[in-house]
Amino acid sequence: MLLDADDQGTHGLVRDKQREETRKKLYHAAIEIFCRDGVANCRIEDIALKAEVSRAAFYFHFPSKDDVLLELLREAETPSLEAINALPPDAPLQSVFDALIQNTAAFWSAENRNRLLVDMFGVSMRRTTILADREAEVIRAAVSKRFEFAAGKGELSPVIPPEVLADFYLLNIFAAMASWCVQPIMPLADMLSGVTVLFMNGASNPAGSPFLKA
Amino acid sequence: MLLDADDQGTHGLVRDKQREETRKKLYHAAIEIFCRDGVANCRIEDIALKAEVSRAAFYFHFPSKDDVLLELLREAETPSLEAINALPPDAPLQSVFDALIQNTAAFWSAENRNRLLVDMFGVSMRRTTILADREAEVIRAAVSKRFEFAAGKGELSPVIPPEVLADFYLLNIFAAMASWCVQPIMPLADMLSGVTVLFMNGASNPAGSPFLKA
DNA sequence: ATTATCTATAGATCTATAGATAATGC
DNA sequence: ATTATCTATAGATCTATAGATAATGC
Numbered sequence: 001m002l003l004d005a006d007d008q009g010t011h012g013l014v015r016d017k018q019r020e021e022t023r024k025k026l027y028h029a030a031i032e033i034f035c036r037d038g039v040a041n042c043r044i045e046d047i048a049l050k051a052e053v054s055r056a057a058f059y060f061h062f063p064s065k066d067d068v069l070l071e072l073l074r075e076a077e078t079p080s081l082e083a084i085n086a087l088p089p090d091a092p093l094q095s096v097f098d099a100l101i102q103n104t105a106a107f108w109s110a111e112n113r114n115r116l117l118v119d120m121f122g123v124s125m126r127r128t129t130i131l132a133d134r135e136a137e138v139i140r141a142a143v144s145k146r147f148e149f150a151a152g153k154g155e156l157s158p159v160i161p162p163e164v165l166a167d168f169y170l171l172n173i174f175a176a177m178a179s180w181c182v183q184p185i186m187p188l189a190d191m192l193s194g195v196t197v198l199f200m201n202g203a204s205n206p207a208g209s210p211f212l213k214a
Numbered sequence: 215m216l217l218d219a220d221d222q223g224t225h226g227l228v229r230d231k232q233r234e235e236t237r238k239k240l241y242h243a244a245i246e247i248f249c250r251d252g253v254a255n256c257r258i259e260d261i262a263l264k265a266e267v268s269r270a271a272f273y274f275h276f277p278s279k280d281d282v283l284l285e286l287l288r289e290a291e292t293p294s295l296e297a298i299n300a301l302p303p304d305a306p307l308q309s310v311f312d313a314l315i316q317n318t319a320a321f322w323s324a325e326n327r328n329r330l331l332v333d334m335f336g337v338s339m340r341r342t343t344i345l346a347d348r349e350a351e352v353i354r355a356a357v358s359k360r361f362e363f364a365a366g367k368g369e370l371s372p373v374i375p376p377e378v379l380a381d382f383y384l385l386n387i388f389a390a391m392a393s394w395c396v397q398p399i400m401p402l403a404d405m406l407s408g409v410t411v412l413f414m415n416g417a418s419n420p421a422g423s424p425f426l427k428a
Numbered sequence: 429a430t431t432a433t434c435t436a437t438a439g440a441t442c443t444a445t446a447g448a449t450a451a452t453g454c
Numbered sequence: 455a456t457t458a459t460c461t462a463t464a465g466a467t468c469t470a471t472a473g474a475t476a477a478t479g480c
Contacts, residue, residue: 001261012451012453012457012458013451014450014451014452015450015451015452015457015459017457018451018459019458019459019460022459022460026267038328043440043441043442044441044442044444045441053441053460053461054460054461054462055441055461055465056444056460056461056462057459057460057461058445059442059443059444060459060461061366061459068441075449083365089323093465106255113236118339118340119340120337121336121339122335122336122340125335126332126333126336126390127334142417154419155413155418155419156417156418156419157412157416157418157419157420158419159411160408160412160417165412167393167416168386168389168390168409168412168417170388171386171393172382172385175382175385175386176382178339179381179385194374195382197373198371198374198379198382198397198416199416199417200416200417201369201371201385201397201416201418202412202413202416202417202419203371203379203413203414204369204370204371204372204415205368205369205370205371206371212396217445226431226477226478227477227478228477228478229431229432229433229476229477229478232433232477233432233433236433255444257466257467257468258467258468259468267435268434268435268436269467269468270435270436270469270470270471271433271434271435272439273468273469274432274433274434274435275433284462313471350480354439360442419435425446
C-alpha cells in the first residue's frame with residue numbers, strides 16, 4: 001500500500017511516499033477533469049487546481065495527457081489480466097474470452113468512464129506498435145499465449161499466426177467498445193460477446209457457400 | 215476544375231475561385247508539414263508560411279488539424295467509392311472487397327502518407343458515430359448497401375445485421391492499415407486481403423470443432 | 429451597402445527550464 | 455553535498471475576435 005515493489009531497498013521512503021501521493025492525486029484529478037470537459041478541451045491548470053499542486057507538477061509526473069490515458073488503460077486491463085492468469089494453462093479459449101469480456105465490460109460500464117474510451121483507443125493506437133513489442137504489453141502477451149495454446153490444439157485457423165490473431169481480436173474488442181460508447185444500444189458485455197462470436201466464426205453464412213477457401 | 219458543383223448559379227465567381235485556391239494551398243501545405251513533423255508536433259505557423267497566407271487564414275478554412283485529416287480521409291476514399299459504385303448491382307461481394315482493397319492500398323502505399331494513417335484513424339474514430347449516421351459517410355453507405363444485397367442472397371451470417379457487419383469490416387480494414395504502417399512486413403494489399411479472409415471465415419479452424427454455434 | 433475572405437493581434441494556454449526546498453547518502 | 459521533487463516563470467504557440475479589403479447584390 002505504501003510503496004511499489006520496485007521501490008524497496010535503501011531508497012528514500014518519505015520522498016517516495018510523497019511522490020506517489022502527488023502522482024495519484026494528479027491522476028485522479030485528471031480523469032475527473034477529462035470526464036467533465038473532454039480530453040481535448042480540458043486545461044491542465046484545472047487538473048492541477050483540483051490536485052492542489054502547481055501546473056508544472058503535472059508535467060513532472062505526466063509528459064502529456066496521453067500518458068494519463070495510458071495509465072488508465074493499464075488500470076483497466078489489470079482485472080482482465082489477473083482473471084486470465086488465474087485460469088489453468090489448459091483452460092478452453094472460451095473461458096479466456098469470458099474473463100476478458102466480463103472484467104472489461106464491468107470496468108468500462110461503470111460511471112461515465114465511457115466518455116474516455118475513444119480518446120484512449122487513439123492513444124493506444126499511437127503508442128503501441130501493433131504486431132511488435134508484444135512483451136511490453138502484458139494483456140497482449142497473456143492473450144497471445146492462450147491463442148498459441150489453442151492453435152496447438154488445432155482450434156484456430158492455421159493460416160494466420162496465433163499472435164496476429166490475438167492482436168486482431170483485442171483490436172476488435174477495443175473498436176467495439178469505442179463504437180459502443182457513442183451508442184450503447186445493448187449491455188457492453190453482450191456487444192463484446194457478439195464481436196467474439198463474429199471474430200471466431202466469421203461473417204460468412206456457414207450454411208451458404210464457403211467463402212474464399214484459403 | 216474551377217468551381218464545385220454546388221457553387222454554380224448567381225454566386226460570386228472570383229471570390230469562390232480565390233477561396234478554393236487558398237483552401238487547396240493550405241490543405242496541401244498541411245499534409246506536407248504533417249508528414250514532415252508529425253501531426254501532433256507541427257506548428258500551424260509552418261503550414262501558413264508554406265501556403266503563403268496568415269496563420270489565421272488556416273483557422274478560417276479548417277477549424278483544427280483534425281479537419282484537414284478528415285478531408286484527406288475523404289480524398290483517400292474517393293477512388294474506392296467510385297470503383298464500388300461502378301460495379302453492377304448484383305456484383306459478387308468478392309469484387310466489392312477487391313475494389314476497396316486495391317484502391318485503398320494504392321493510395322496509402324504511395325509516398326510517405328503512411329505516417330498519417332494512425333492519426334487519421336484516431337480522427338475517424340472521434341468524428342464518426344459508428345453504427346449511426348451511416349448516410350453521412352459515403353463509403354460506409356456504399357459498402358453497407360453491398361453487404362445488404364449479399365445478406366439477401368444468404369451469403370452473410372443472419373445473426374448480425376449486414377450494416378453492422380459492414381462497419382466492422384471497414385473498421386478491421388482501417389485497423390489493419392494502422393498496424394501495417396508501423397511495420398510494413400508485406401504489401402498493404404496482401405495484408406488487407408488477409409484481413410478480409412479472416413473477417414469472412416473467422417479465426418476458428420473449420421476442420422476443428424465448430425466454435426460457439428450461435 | 430453588405431458580405432465573404434483574410435489579417436493583425438490580444439489574451440489564453442502550453443512547453444521548457446531555472447531555481448527553491450527538503451530528503452537522502454556519504 | 456547531492457539529488458529528487460516541485461514551483462515560478464519566460465517564451466512559444468494556439469484560440470478568439472476586431473478590423474481591413476475587395477467582391478458581390480441591389
